Amino acid sequence: xxxxxxxxxxxxxxxxxxxxxxxxxxxxxxxxxxxxxxxxxxxxxxxxxxxxxxxxxxxxxxxxxxxxxxxxxxxxxxxxxxxxxxxxxxxxxxxxxxxxxxxxxxxxxxxxxxxxxxxxxxxxxxxxxxxxxxxxxxxxxxxxxxxxxxxxxxxxxxxxxxxxxxxxxxxxxxxxxxxxxxxxxxxxxxxxxxxxxxxxxxxxxxxxxxxxxxxxxxxxxxxxxxxxxxxxxxxxxxxxxxxxxxxxxxx
Numbered sequence: 256x257x258x259x260x261x262x263x264x265x266x267x268x269x270x271x272x273x274x275x276x277x278x279x280x281x282x283x284x285x286x287x288x289x290x291x292x293x294x295x296x297x298x299x300x301x302x303x304x305x306x307x308x309x310x311x312x313x314x315x316x317x318x319x320x321x322x323x324x325x326x327x328x329x330x331x332x333x334x335x336x337x338x339x340x341x342x343x344x345x346x347x348x349x350x351x352x353x354x355x356x357x358x359x360x361x362x363x364x365x366x367x368x369x370x371x372x373x374x375x376x377x378x379x380x381x382x383x384x385x386x387x388x389x390x391x392x393x394x395x396x397x398x399x400x401x402x403x404x405x406x407x408x409x410x411x412x413x414x415x416x417x418x419x420x421x422x423x424x425x426x427x428x429x430x431x432x433x434x435x436x437x438x439x440x441x442x443x444x445x446x447x448x449x450x451x452x453x454x455x456x457x458x459x460x461x462x463x464x465x466x467x468x469x470x471x472x473x474x475x476x477x478x479x480x481x482x483x484x485x486x487x488x489x490x491x492x493x494x495x496x497x498x499x500x501x502x503x504x505x506x
Contacts, residue, residue, distance in 0.1 A: 298479035302326035309443035309501040314391030320398025333357040384434040393439035399446035400464040428468040447495035473498035
């Protein structure tokens with residue numbers, strides 16, 4: 256617990272990120288990864304393989320949702336590309352230390368949803384993601400389903416109707432896909448598309464992670480045991496169904 260408190264207090268972040276809970280989430284994710292490193296290992300390996308396969312090499316690479324770099328094979332990417340830009344709202348200190356090892360890796364602190372300032376101003380709208388320039392390849396790393404979560408909590412606290420919140424979430428998801436496609440000719444993406452709760456080996460509940468947004472059939476699928484029994488709930492496992500697209504601009 257002391258480690259998490261210290262990390263929260265010392266993580267460089269904007270007031271916006273702190274107020275809306277993004278620093279808390281980043282710290283909690285690191286703690287969960289330390290507890291569940293073995294359970295997460297197959298997912299992390301799949302993510303690394305997919306990223307390296309999808310983005311190719313050469314020129315400029317954008318990594319959206321780089322976060323703690325758990326799912327980002329940064330040494331290999333830094334070797335393959337002339338420039339690697341890591342973009343997220345919060346870059347924990349461990350990720351900053353890792354990035355400093357490579358002279359061609361830079362960090363961009365940005366609200367990739369484009370919606371957070373509007374939420375704080377009580378004008379909830381999907382907004383416009385930031386223009387980070389053009390890249391030869393871009394990859395969104397397990398970010399798509401996460402973009403609406405904390406904004407939705409803020410809207411719920413303000414009493415925004417369920418239908419309006421759902422439309423807002425879907426617009427964020429679709430806006431991110433459009434932004435990613437416009438960022439580079441090679442636009443790769445992996446994300447959870449469904450959440451499952453498993454009890455005694457049986458799926459007892461499912462939930463769409465993308466709020467009904469339509470995407471083409473994925474190139475790859477795998478499962479991620481994100482919270483085995485005892486981590487999130489006493490009797491149930493929490494599992495994510497993952498999907499990955501090598502290039503959303505293909506075809």
